[in-house]
Amino acid sequence: MQKSVIFIMILVLIITAFTVVNAAPVSVNFIFTKVEVSLALIILISALFGALILFLIGLFDSRKKTHRTKQLESENFNLKQRITVYEREKEEQRIKEDIQQVVEPTEHNEVL
Numbered sequence: 001m002q003k004s005v006i007f008i009m010i011l012v013l014i015i016t017a018f019t020v021v022n023a024a025p026v027s028v029n030f031i032f033t034k035v036e037v038s039l040a041l042i043i044l045i046s047a048l049f050g051a052l053i054l055f056l057i058g059l060f061d062s063r064k065k066t067h068r069t070k071q072l073e074s075e076n077f078n079l080k081q082r083i084t085v086y087e088r089e090k091e092e093q094r095i096k097e098d099i100q101q102v103v104e105p106t107e108h109n110e111v112l
Helices: 002-021 039-111
Strands: 025-029 034-038
Touching: 002 039, 025 039, 034 039
Parallel strands: none
Antiparallel strands: 025 034
16 A cells, blocks of 8 residues: 555656646647647646546446455355255264164164
8 A cells, every 4th residue: 555655656746747847838739729738737637537547447347346256255155055054964864874774783683
């Protein structure tokens, strides 16, 4: 977290220095009109739009990952429940087999 904040601060300083050095006015053509604007302003607006696009992409990815995490947690819960049911059934089967083993020799002895 701290490394990313430091990186962002350095990036902002570099962009700010670059815009101050390139403060000359330039002509921007908007198809129907032409405007004289400071190059620094264009650079800053472009950087802000880039940051906004990255933020929106990150937000989309985050929501997608959160949704996938919830799906996997639900699937994990269901699988754990199935394991519990299977373990219970296995234990019941083992008990039935143990009882059957105890009952069979007794029945065999009664016949003799």
